[in-house]
Amino acid sequence: DSGVTQTPKHLITATGQRVTLRCSPRSGDLSVYWYQQSLDQGLQFLIQYYNGEERAKGNILERFSAQQFPDLHSELNLSSLELGDSALYFCASSVEEAGRTHGYTFGSGTRLTVV
């Protein structure tokens, strides 16, 4: 157990639907990152939150949104789902001290299948 918890582990849904992926970071980590891993695009950075505020955006579609709550857990919302959104979605957390980092700790991912 890495300490980063993602739910659900698997999700199968139809095109056009909306889903919410949840992530609880490792205790003490203020930063949460979301990544999408697909066969053709590799690992792509979606978005980062730090202590409740959005810090950086990557290749995140307008149909996707995220937030980080006061208890530091984060949710990634995916709407109007398309077949191409099928992927493994990772959450990661990190502790940052004086601009230094020890790297991320990843959750086990949510496998999303859109049918």
Place this chain on the structure above:
Amino acid sequence: AQTVTQSQPEMSVQEAETVTLSCTYDTSENNYYLFWYKQPPSRQMILVIRQEAYKQQNATENRFSVNFQKAAKSFSLKISDSQLGDTAMYFCAFMKQNGATNKLIFGTGTLLAVQP
């Protein structure tokens, strides 16, 4: 923009032998971190080793070591005494230091198969 290139899509090694995975990167930054992550069939992303660019000494973690060549922008991973459990996809990753965000930029990965 930073890029990370892994030119070996697949590699194979015999158990107990040594294998080296290649990684090059492109950046104009002087301060940054480099990482190797392992993704076994379970799909979990596991940190293997970390290198700070300002440190000239190559990082080592048990059987895993890196050859960091800053001028050449090269960061290879050496796995000694390969074990069956080392079979995984290996990703090289770059992170700018002291940036507004600590996002990781990943290479496309190298699939390593350890043969018995």
